[in-house]
Amino acid sequence: MLFQVEMTVKLPPDMPAEQAAEIKATEKAYAEDLQHQGKWRHLWRVAGSYSNVSIFDVEDNAELQALVSSLPLFPYMDISVKPLCRHPSSVRDDDS
Ligand SMILES: O=C(O)CC1=CCC(=O)O1
Numbered sequence: 001m002l003f004q005v006e007m008t009v010k011l012p013p014d015m016p017a018e019q020a021a022e023i024k025a026t027e028k029a030y031a032e033d034l035q036h037q038g039k040w041r042h043l044w045r046v047a048g049s050y051s052n053v054s055i056f057d058v059e060d061n062a063e064l065q066a067l068v069s070s071l072p073l074f075p076y077m078d079i080s081v082k083p084l085c086r087h088p089s090s091v092r093d094d095d096s
Contacts, residue, residue: 001057001059001061001064001083002041002056002057002083002084002095003055003081003082003083003084004053004054004055004081004082004084005053005054005055005056005064005068005079005080005081005082006051006052006053006054006079006080007052007071007077007078007079008049008050008078009050009051009073009076009077010076010077011023011073023073024073026072027071027073030071030072031071039056039058039063039067040054040055040056040057040067041056041057042054042055055084056068064081
């Protein structure tokens, strides 16, 4: 199942820089691992913001919930999720 996930990072302004850097580094490693596994198919920065638009390819809603709620930045993000399905006019054969 494909999901579009939009994440907006809102770190507390008073979070120490070292702590913020550590969380971001852990987040990066987690995101890279999920991309290598094929579960996090796309990761795009929304230009001009501290947001990303991502496409996840997971078994079901429960797996998406497990992955997203395990993100190190999860407590510091606003997240919206949209389920996706194939468009009848799509010519790509890899977007199922
Ligand atoms: O910077 C972001 O958009 C949050 C984030 C998601 C994966 C990652 O490495 O950073």
